[in-house]
Amino acid sequence: xxxxxxxxxxxxxxxxxxxxxxxxxxxxxxxxxxxxxxxxxxxxxxxxxxxxxxxxxxxxxxxxxxxxxxxxxxxxxxxxxxxxxxxxxxxxxxxxxxxxxxxxxxxxxxxxxxxxxxxxxxxxxxxxxxxxxxxxxxxxxxxxxxxxxxxxxxxxxxxxxxxxxxxxxxxxxxxxxxxxxxxxxxxxxxxxxxxxxxxxxxxxxxxxxxxxxxxxxxxxxxxxxxxxxxxxxxxxxxxxxxxxxxxxxxxxxxxxxxxxxxxxxxxxxxxxxxxxxxxxxxxxxxxxxxxxxxxxxxxxxxxxxxxxxxxxxxxxxxxxxxxxxxxxxxxxxxxxxxxxxxxxxxxxxxxxxxxxxxxxxxxxxxxxxxxxxxxxxxxxxxxxxxxxxxxxxxxxxxxxx
Amino acid sequence: xxxxxxxxxxxxxxxxxxxxxxxxxxxxxxxxxxxxxxxxxxxxxxxxxxxxxxxxxxxxxxxxxxxxxxxxxxxxxxxxxxxxxxxxxxxxxxxxxxxxxxxxxxxxxxxxxxxxxxxxxxxxxxxxxxxxxxxxxxxxxxxxxxxxxxxxxxxxxxxxxxxxxxxxxxxxxxxxxxxxxxxxxxxxxxxxxxxxxxxxxxxxxxxxxxxxxxxxxxxxxxxxxxxxxxxxxxxxxxxxxxxxxxxxxxxxxxxxxxxxxxxxxxxxxxxxxxxxxxxxxxxxxxxxxxxxxxxxxxxxxxxxxxxxxxxxxxxxxxxxxxxxxxxxxxxxxxxxxxxxxxxxxxxxxxxxxxxxxxxxxxxxxxxxxxxxxxxxxxxxxxxxxxxxxxxxxxxxxxxxxxxxxxxxxxxxx
Numbered sequence: 176x177x178x179x180x181x182x183x184x185x186x187x188x189x190x191x192x193x194x195x196x197x198x199x200x201x202x203x204x205x206x207x208x209x210x211x212x213x214x215x216x217x218x219x220x221x222x223x224x225x226x227x228x229x230x231x232x233x234x235x236x237x238x239x240x241x242x243x244x245x246x247x248x249x250x251x252x253x254x255x256x257x258x259x260x261x262x263x264x265x266x267x268x269x270x271x272x273x274x275x276x277x278x279x280x281x282x283x284x285x286x287x288x289x290x291x292x293x294x295x296x297x298x299x300x301x302x303x304x305x306x307x308x309x310x311x312x313x314x315x316x317x318x319x320x321x322x323x324x325x326x327x328x329x330x331x332x333x334x335x336x337x338x339x340x341x342x343x344x345x346x347x348x349x350x351x352x353x354x355x356x357x358x359x360x361x362x363x364x365x366x367x368x369x370x371x372x373x374x375x376x377x378x379x380x381x382x383x384x385x386x387x388x389x390x391x392x393x394x395x396x397x398x399x400x401x402x403x404x405x406x407x408x409x410x411x412x413x414x415x416x417x418x419x420x421x422x423x424x425x426x427x428x429x430x431x432x433x434x435x436x437x438x439x440x441x442x443x444x445x446x447x448x449x450x451x452x453x454x455x456x457x458x459x460x461x462x463x464x465x466x467x468x469x470x471x472x473x474x475x476x477x478x479x480x481x482x483x484x485x486x487x488x489x490x491x492x493x494x495x496x497x498x499x500x501x502x503x504x505x506x507x508x509x510x511x512x513x514x515x516x517x518x519x520x521x522x523x524x525x526x527x528x529x530x531x532x533x534x535x536x537x538x539x540x541x542x543x544x545x546x547x548x549x550x551x552x553x554x555x556x557x558x559x560x561x562x563x564x565x566x567x568x569x570x571x572x573x574x575x576x
Numbered sequence: 577x578x579x580x581x582x583x584x585x586x587x588x589x590x591x592x593x594x595x596x597x598x599x600x601x602x603x604x605x606x607x608x609x610x611x612x613x614x615x616x617x618x619x620x621x622x623x624x625x626x627x628x629x630x631x632x633x634x635x636x637x638x639x640x641x642x643x644x645x646x647x648x649x650x651x652x653x654x655x656x657x658x659x660x661x662x663x664x665x666x667x668x669x670x671x672x673x674x675x676x677x678x679x680x681x682x683x684x685x686x687x688x689x690x691x692x693x694x695x696x697x698x699x700x701x702x703x704x705x706x707x708x709x710x711x712x713x714x715x716x717x718x719x720x721x722x723x724x725x726x727x728x729x730x731x732x733x734x735x736x737x738x739x740x741x742x743x744x745x746x747x748x749x750x751x752x753x754x755x756x757x758x759x760x761x762x763x764x765x766x767x768x769x770x771x772x773x774x775x776x777x778x779x780x781x782x783x784x785x786x787x788x789x790x791x792x793x794x795x796x797x798x799x800x801x802x803x804x805x806x807x808x809x810x811x812x813x814x815x816x817x818x819x820x821x822x823x824x825x826x827x828x829x830x831x832x833x834x835x836x837x838x839x840x841x842x843x844x845x846x847x848x849x850x851x852x853x854x855x856x857x858x859x860x861x862x863x864x865x866x867x868x869x870x871x872x873x874x875x876x877x878x879x880x881x882x883x884x885x886x887x888x889x890x891x892x893x894x895x896x897x898x899x900x901x902x903x904x905x906x907x908x909x910x911x912x913x914x915x916x917x918x919x920x921x922x923x924x925x926x927x928x929x930x931x932x933x934x935x936x937x938x939x940x941x942x943x944x945x946x947x948x949x950x951x952x953x954x955x956x957x958x959x960x961x962x963x964x965x966x967x968x969x970x971x972x973x974x975x976x977x978x979x980x981x982x983x984x985x986x987x988x989x
Contacts, residue, residue: 190879190882190883193875193878193879193882194879196875197872197875197876197879200871200872200875201872204872237784413687414685416680416687417682417685417687420680420750424750428781429781429782430781431749431781433677433678433679433680434680458609461605462605462872462873464601465598465601465602465605465872465873465876466872466876468597468598468601468602469598469602469876469877469879469880470879472594472595472598472880472883473879473880473882473883476883476884476887477883
């Protein structure tokens with residue numbers, strides 16, 4: 176039976192080849208969307224490693240973006256800003272840093288560990304940063320007041336970085352050296368604690384290795400401090416922004432402050448990714464609708480052309496359901512050829528290492544889901560033409576010529 | 577002859593409503609998307625007020641400073657623009673503007689965010705704003721740091737409830753400005769001039785920006801004519817090559833580039849800031865994307881028209897038997913498919929107008945003003961023709977090859 180169906184498909188290879196190519200293209204479109212959707216779904220579901228609700232970020236613009244202008248005076252002003260904010264009753268905790276969650280700026284560095292190269296993002300943060308974002312410390316300790324007296328630099332790393340750098344060994348107390356640390360003569364850097372995760376890039380960003388350095392007051396080896404993170408008492412309303420700004424402005428009149436709740440930054444960041452994706456999804460849906468209508472039209476025309484063949488089958492005792500099944504099976508065979516070719520193309524994506532962030536599981540799942548979807552769609556397109564075919568009256572059909 | 581073809585084409589379309597509907601749906605939808613794309617490109621790249629002189633405008637908005645340990649890439653600073661981009665030969669005018677930033681104002685305890693841009697006086701001569709009341713501030717205001725502001729229509733509505741605004745005071749970012757002019761809203765895509773509030777650079781809170789080479793500003797050069805553009809670019813480059821950097825231990829090389837709007841967009845999207853190949857790559861990329869996007873609808877249409885040949889095999893048989901050549905038939909069917917796509921294009925145009933209306937109301941980007949104009953319409957027509965020929969060629973060729981005897985007999989292979 177199957178062999179026979181293949182033969183029927185082969186006999187009409189020119190028409191079917193075009194249908195196959197059409198299915199192939201649609202399959203690739205569906206695959207790309209499903210893969211992207213699954214990937215984003217998985218990312219959205221994994222923990223951020225911090226709590227952003229009731230936290231406001233105040234980005235501080237010192238009026239000069241040049242690297243050279245960070246000095247002891249700026250550092251002192253920054254400290255006064257944090258102290259001032261802390262005196263307000265609505266404020267639970269304040270921390271300065273050179274980076275805020277959900278922002279687009281990145282500081283990254285390359286490390287040498289036993290000859291291996293490791294990429295990691297980092298942030299320089301004040302001691303209270305952990306309280307503001309409620310980081311999840313799983314091993315060792317966070318930065319402490321006495322750290323400044325040490326002759327080495329403490330660092331807190333994420334579990335991901337710990338595993339990459341030290342495998343199963345205990346990371347606490349180990350030394351981490353940055354690529355060009357030695358030439359710069361920086362202090363030795365030792366791990367003092369491990370946190371479970373820190374996805375600075377937000378819900379839809381790929382998790383990366385991350386480490387924290389304590390914010391020094393006179394840093395000349397990187398970006399200066401530019402953010403205050405403030406955790407507020409739950410239920411503080413947006414009205415608090417005005418008095419807060421007035422206080423900060425009172426300390427540093429020439430600086431410019433921009434207040435944004437982290438929840439708002441998160442929202443707009445999500446929208447930036449989801450809006451284009453939704454538009455692409457809508458376009459793809461329309462494309463598919465077009466394909467479905469087109470396929471129905473083509474199949475229907477095919478069936479009308481084959482009136483005699485179908486009449487003959489009916490006359491020799493084939494039942495209506497047999498005819499229906501034949502038509503649907505034929506279109507599904509054509510479709511599965513398209514899906515197989517498309518699948519072979521799509522599986523190249525993980526094999527050649529393009530989009531390497533997509534895990535193999537997700538690609539496989541997406542392949543499977545889109546294959547099932549396309550076959551279902553093709554079968555659906557065969558239903559109505561198949562039904563018209565069953566309406567053929569044997570006597571009339573044979574009389575056709 | 578053409579007249580006959582057109583008549584036949586219309587008759588054929590009316591005969592099979594389902595096919596016509598499916599084909600038109602596909603064509604109209606595809607062309608709508610392509611037209612929206614070209615409308616966006618058109619509204620960004622072509623001169624429209626206030627950037628009426630866009631074809632003569634060069635923007636400097638990228639600078640890279642590199643040293644032994646740090647490399648920074650970003651907007652240029654005021655200092656660098658002031659030193660190297662002024663009075664370039666072939667330039668008619670030069671202006672420095674800050675990047676628009678969101679600033680907060682408090683109206684009756686309510687927070688209002690607006691975009692604020694600091695500009696010099698020359699900005700108002702290069703740009704062609706449509707003033708609803710008052711006028712611009714000038715270079716003197718900038719030099720003295722007068723606290724004056726030009727605002728757009730929406731901001732006037734927001735702050736002053738739509739009444740006259742000139743002479744009234746507007747507080748933003750802890751500073752108080754006197755409104756001197758109100759302009760019509762500017763589209764967000766007009767990158768060189770977009771904002772909601774414009775104030776003199778001299779009103780900046782500190783004067784640290786004057787020395788800074790990196791960060792926060794961009795330069796706008798108005799060339800005397802289009803022919804002068806290459807010379808301006810070259811001169812700017814050579815001035816930078818001999819530049820003496822203020823802090824050579826930290827940074828020892830500086831690189832920047834003056835580009836036209838199209839180059840700017842190509843650079844941002846293709847991501848090749850210093851290469852000259854970005855525009856070529858970008859054009860190619862756009863073409864490839866459009867063809868890829870059209871491939872599925874074209875295939876669909878080819879499939880549909882192929883199945884429709886069979887219905888008309890006897891007609892083709894008769895025409896062939898009476899001596900019509902294959903080329904005549906190909907011509908006829910191409911005319912038919914072009915008629916179909918042009919009708920689809922017309923529907924698509926209406927749909928794009930509707931979609932633009934929806935997009936505008938949805939407010940994805942502030943003042944995301946998009947409009948269909950004659951140019952976009954002609955793109956649409958061109959796209960429809962390409963689409964019609966792409967999707968009509970193969971079926972027409974197949975049709976023309978039918979054997980007259982078999983065709984008359986109603987048999988086709």
